[in-house]
Amino acid sequence: MIEIYFKSLEGTWFVVALHKHRIVASSFGENKETTMKSVLGNLPFNVPFQVFLEPSAFAAKAFAALKLIHEGRDAGALNLPLATSHLPAYTEKVLSATLAIPVGYVTSYGSIAKAVGGGPRAVGNIMAGNPFAPIVPCHRVVKSDFTLGGYGGGLSVKLALLRRERRGFSALRDIQVEGGVLRVFPVEYVLRNFV
DNA sequence: TGCAAACCATAAC
DNA sequence: GTTATGGTTTGCA
Secondary structure (H helix, E strand, C coil), X not given: CEEXXXXXXXXXXXXXXXXXXXXEEEEEECCHHHHHHHHHCCCCCCCCEEECCCCXXXXXXXXXXXXXXXXXXXXXXXXXXXXXXXXXXXXXXXXXXXXXXXXXXXXXXXXXXXXXXXXXHHHHHHHHCCCECCCCCHHHEECCCCCCCCCCCXXXXXXXXXHHCCCCCCCCEXXXXXXXXXXXXXXXXXXXXXX
């Protein structure tokens, strides 16, 4: 049985779907219904689910982590357990590479494609369907010219997240990921286009 | 800048 | 099986 929890924190709705102490899907947004729908749309079709009004201990932990990430703080050390085994292998690889982008950096669809194989558009498609927003930081994936690209929650939301993650880094970095090397760039490269 | 063509895994038929 | 679909990229005018 998948358990669904929702909670409003400082004006933002957070929704998580949990199964056996793993996160199956997560989302956030201004609108409760939309956010809930985005989570429900990412559930594996063959597992029944139930919506709970009071958060379990694990759900409370998940909400705390989501709030941190939403605030632009670093939740990397939390290592939230994600349920990915039902996803296609390539999707898993792309999500895992995306998860490796540190706070304060961005990368491009094409860079991810170079690191794990495949093409930029395939990566974009997977970002569009990211079941784990914002835990898997698809907001840190932008176009190769450092314009924003797209975002499910709207570009203003993507921009706001990136602004909060600004850390003042100035040099690019190469990060080891499963299957190759992922090049990441300071988020400033994106933000300077917006003054 | 702007446009066309190449790109590539998925989901939907 | 096949086709349609993008949160793209690159090259060329």
